[in-house]
Amino acid sequence: MxxxxxxxxxxxxxxxxxxxxxxxxxxxxxxxxxxxxxxxxxxxxxxxxxxxxxxxxxxxxxxxxxxxxxxxxxxxxxxxxxxxxxxxxxxxxxxxxxxxxxxxxxxxxxxxxxxxxxxxxxxxxxxxxxxxxxxxxxxxxxxxxxxxxxxxxxxxxxxxxxxxxxxxxxxxxxxxxxxxxxxxxxxxxxxxxxxxxxxxxxTRFDRVAENAEHPTLLPLISSFAAQHKVFIAGSTWPADEQLLQELATAITDWKFILAPHEIGAEHIRQIEQLFPTAIRYSALTTENAAAARILIIDNIGMLSFLYQYGQLAYIGGGFGVGIHNTLEAAAFGLPVIFGPNYRKFQEAHDLLKIGAAKSIEDEKSLVTAFQLFKNNQKAVSLAKEYVASQKxxxxxxxxxxxxxxx
CATH class of the missing domain: 3.40.50.11720 (3-Deoxy-D-manno-octulosonic-acid transferase, N-terminal domain)
Structure with a gap:
């Protein structure tokens, strides 16, 4: 052998x-x-x-x-x-x-x-x-x-x-x-x-809890968020981005941040085709941040601190090999939404069980999950408490x- x-x-x-x-x-x-x-x-x-x-x-x-x-x-x-x-x-x-x-x-x-x-x-x-x-x-x-x-x-x-x-x-x-x-x-x-x-x-609970307690501040993201509610989509893949395009079109009173898993030039261009009015983070300035509604993160390393500026998160990968990190968002008190492939991830099962997460299968269920969590302070508290309890x-x-x- x-x-x-x-x-x-x-x-x-x-x-x-x-x-x-x-x-x-x-x-x-x-x-x-x-x-x-x-x-x-x-x-x-x-x-x-x-x-x-x-x-x-x-x-x-x-x-x-x-x-x-x-x-x-x-x-x-x-x-x-x-x-x-x-x-x-x-x-x-x-x-x-x-x-x-x-x-x-x-x-x-x-x-x-x-x-x-x-x-x-x-x-x-x-x-x-x-x-x-x-x-x-x-x-x-x-x-x-x-x-x-x-x-x-x-x-x-x-x-x-x-x-x-x-x-x-x-x-x-x-x-x-x-x-x-x-x-x-x-x-x-x-x-x-x-x-x-x-x-x-x-051990990720210790890491994400520390990140949430001592986050790195991102001034340009703060300017982008301003007084708006922000939906943050982390580690997304093309299948996720197709669904998110429909949600962003339907929900015009929120701002959206997309942080794709792959940031190659071709993938970024594909996302821009889905979101023609979006701006890249590399082009974001203090002058244009407030007016922008959709932001594409075209670098690696910021995602874990982006969540401090959001109210609701979508975690990518659930229509492929498996979802990415839900805990970074939950540590900041964001309820999380993800696709159907979450079976291998204990924390996803736990968040679903306590009512701080929702698994979706299509655009309709994504909108339903958004409506469930958009003003759900109980889910915010449950997400934070779950992370704290597992340290x-x-x-x-x-x-x-x-x-x-x-």
């Missing part, structure tokens, strides 16, 4: 290289890994121990960031290495000041895993949520390096729990401790004879992890 896994990794790498000349994201994926071990050697002293945090992408980084910053605050002398699998995480956080080095993770071959772990000399390794790599986990185990999964979540349909999932189940044996989000995850791991798991919750995962994780720090 390892042979087939290795073939799969090599084929993945080959396909990415073939696609790279025609796809900007694949191009960054490939170019960012060129001379990767030379990059690491230029920044990292292998004679020193490091704490290694790995994240799939930007969302997982924000999820694990509270734990990273807690360890850094309590152990300021510790060296930290951060890796990303995806360009969308690396490109935005490659200059993150909380780490001594930020790198792409080399593809999971045995040779890469051995070289990488020798190069960074990890004291402990912390992976967030979903990342499970056979060779990296195996080599960490051989070095007797403690390995933690934080904000993990397991579901019966995952390959670990299928009759054909033996290879994947064996990867889990290398984990020192699983910090998971719910009781179902604990129970599923117990079925596999893993009793090294505890419910710590989701504490970071402290719980740190209390256990600190015992493994020299």
């Amino acid at each position: 390892v042979f087939l896994y290795n073939i799969g990794i090599l084929l993945y790498g080959l396909i990415i290289r073939l696609v790279a000349p025609f796809n900007s994201k694949a191009n960054r994926f490939v170019n960012g890994r060129k001379q990767i071990f030379r990059q690491i050697a230029a920044r990292i002293d292998p004679s020193e121990k490091h704490i290694w945090f790995h994240f799939a992408s930007l969302g997982e980084f924000e999820q694990g960031r509270p734990v990273l910053e807690k360890i850094k605050a309590e152990h300021p002398g510790k060296k930290i290495v951060v890796t990303f699998f995806s360009p969308s995480g690396y490109e935005i956080r490659k200059h993150y000041a909380g780490a001594d080095g930020v790198f792409y993770l080399p593809l999971d071959t045995r040779r890469n895993a051995e070289r990488f772990i020798q190069a960074i000399n990890p004291e402990i390794a912390i992976f967030t949520k979903y990342e499970f790599w056979h060779h990296y986990f195996s080599v960490l185990a051989e070095h007797k390096t403690p390995l933690f999964i934080i904000s993990g979540i397991f579901r019966p349909e995952q390959i670990f729990f299928k009759f054909y999932g033996t290879f994947n189940r064996n990867i889990l044996k290398h984990v020192t401790w699983f910090f998971v989000q719910n009781q179902q995850s604990v129970d599923l791991l117990k079925q596999l004879k893993h009793h090294n798991a505890s419910i710590a919750g989701d 504490g995962a970071t402290a719980s994780i740190y209390e256990k992890v600190k015992a493994y720090l020299n």
